Amino acid sequence: MAHFGKPAAGSWTEHFGLSTEPISYGDSISPEFYALEQEAIFKRTWLNVGRVEQLPKAGSFFTKQLDAAKTSVLIVKNRDGVIKAFHNMCRHRGNKLAWQDFPNEEIAGFSRQFTCKYHGWRYDLDGKLVFVQQEQEFFDLDKERFGLAPISVDVWEGFIFVTFNPDPQPLKEYMGKLGAGLEGYPFELMTQKHTYRSEIGSNWKLFIDAFMEFYHAPVLHAQQATDEESRKLQEHGYEALHYDIDGPHAMVSSWGGMAPPKDLSMVKPIERALRSGLFGPWEGPDIGELPEGVNPAKSKTWGIDSFLFFPNFMLLIWKPNWYLTYHYWPTSYNTHVFETSLYFAPPRNAYERLQQELAVVTFKEYGLQDANTLEATQTMLQSGAVTEFPLCDQEVMLRHMHTVCRDYVEKHKSDSGAVLAGTASPSNKGA
Amino acid sequence: MAAFPAQFAALEPYADWALPSESNRYAKRLASNMDELRAFYDTAMPLLESEADYLKNVSLDGISDEDLNLLRCLEALVTVSFPVEAWHQPYVPDSGAASIDVVVEPRP
Numbered sequence: 001m002a003h004f005g006k007p008a009a010g011s012w013t014e015h016f017g018l019s020t021e022p023i024s025y026g027d028s029i030s031p032e033f034y035a036l037e038q039e040a041i042f043k044r045t046w047l048n049v050g051r052v053e054q055l056p057k058a059g060s061f062f063t064k065q066l067d068a069a070k071t072s073v074l075i076v077k078n079r080d081g082v083i084k085a086f087h088n089m090c091r092h093r094g095n096k097l098a099w100q101d102f103p104n105e106e107i108a109g110f111s112r113q114f115t116c117k118y119h120g121w122r123y124d125l126d127g128k129l130v131f132v133q134q135e136q137e138f139f140d141l142d143k144e145r146f147g148l149a150p151i152s153v154d155v156w157e158g159f160i161f162v163t164f165n166p167d168p169q170p171l172k173e174y175m176g177k178l179g180a181g182l183e184g185y186p187f188e189l190m191t192q193k194h195t196y197r198s199e200i201g202s203n204w205k206l207f208i209d210a211f212m213e214f215y216h217a218p219v220l221h222a223q224q225a226t227d228e229e230s231r232k233l234q235e236h237g238y239e240a241l242h243y244d245i246d247g248p249h250a251m252v253s254s255w256g257g258m259a260p261p262k263d264l265s266m267v268k269p270i271e272r273a274l275r276s277g278l279f280g281p282w283e284g285p286d287i288g289e290l291p292e293g294v295n296p297a298k299s300k301t302w303g304i305d306s307f308l309f310f311p312n313f314m315l316l317i318w319k320p321n322w323y324l325t326y327h328y329w330p331t332s333y334n335t336h337v338f339e340t341s342l343y344f345a346p347p348r349n350a351y352e353r354l355q356q357e358l359a360v361v362t363f364k365e366y367g368l369q370d371a372n373t374l375e376a377t378q379t380m381l382q383s384g385a386v387t388e389f390p391l392c393d394q395e396v397m398l399r400h401m402h403t404v405c406r407d408y409v410e411k412h413k414s415d416s417g418a419v420l421a422g423t424a425s426p427s428n429k430g431a
Numbered sequence: 432m433a434a435f436p437a438q439f440a441a442l443e444p445y446a447d448w449a450l451p452s453e454s455n456r457y458a459k460r461l462a463s464n465m466d467e468l469r470a471f472y473d474t475a476m477p478l479l480e481s482e483a484d485y486l487k488n489v490s491l492d493g494i495s496d497e498d499l500n501l502l503r504c505l506e507a508l509v510t511v512s513f514p515v516e517a518w519h520q521p522y523v524p525d526s527g528a529a530s531i532d533v534v535v536e537p538r539p
Binding site: 192193194195196197198200268269270273274338340341347348349350351352353354357358360361364365367368369371372373375 | 453457476479480483486487488489490491494498501502505506508509510512513516517523524525526527528529530531532533534535536537539
């Protein structure tokens, strides 16, 4: 039985002009496809690498390991307060510039300049080469030519993005209608941050799949609700309030969040005692009116909006006025690093701190179940025993995301094919 | 010197739960059996229920050592509530070898 309305086309999937046929997971089990994604997606799109609060003053920096784009980036605030990004690489003989103890681990801190561990070359906060050890031994070395290799960087609503695209679309334009609808949300007030990291044995898209539909929630996470509530949830199943797609990005708006629940016996004792749970503290801070793009169906039962900004940045806005980000960083075709950050308004007392801790720990308990399920999915997909998978209308966002990935890869293949054809010398044509 | 404010004296036997990081609290939960988790829960939960007003008056700026111990111990109660209220075992069912590790967290 339908509880919420659907578009006139009869389904969200058809409304967005997507096929209703079963999909293939060939894009998630192939080293060759992953190699194409690196070029077509991770070296072309805007990637969110952090927030402005991570760079509080001139000289603040952090590094980000981006295996999917085959590099590490160094993001720094210069003396003028401008955020700069560089390949994290010394221009002398290519050593990684900023790292400690383990070259592949990300670091953050404060520095007036960056000194290479290898031969002591030094760069200022603008990436300019300012010192060369035994400079007189070099051959007419022009230091101006050997600054750090810059990367395009831009900021949207306090989120720092980089792109390796030599001719990028402006970030604001890239974020499109869904991004515009969130502008003005007071992200900057929510500075109480908890970050988690996990190495996952699955293709990066499989975890996005898991978090772009709530169809699984009443089943996989059944034990996290009380028995009676769990029975009700499974009986009703899951329907979203609203879906939207704009370019490569998508969002789902959902009901939920018991804030506070109609019947207190529906929730666990710790939730009753702390008036908090998966959806956060039942009574959140007052942040005034929300931007137009939040709760697009303007539903009274609204609980959460979940946005996917392609390719790998998910932003969740919760009704009790806090937000969460997910990032899925591929490390190979069947592994990725999953990062979650939960952001709250700073707690005013010990009780509020505990309310937030319950939301954080609940995320982790759910996440552990999701993470392990993904490894089970990946290994079976890799068996190749089955190649067609039916998706329902509540899985429209993941159908769209896989379609976008394939489209980016196909476009990249035809563009690079065209370039190759265009540059092939006539003498090769008969070969 | 007592580890906790006077009205939380019943927590004294569980002072070793007052750990600074979520990762420490989670590790201690996994290293405990259900009897141990239940004993801590059964002592701490009624205090959380009855002393919410006290906690609402504890500011995090310049928090005293006793209140900090209390806060950490109750953060551990949050971690322990899952095995006791939902899982009936210390670890998350079907979580296998998966791990999700904290890399940034506020102190306290």
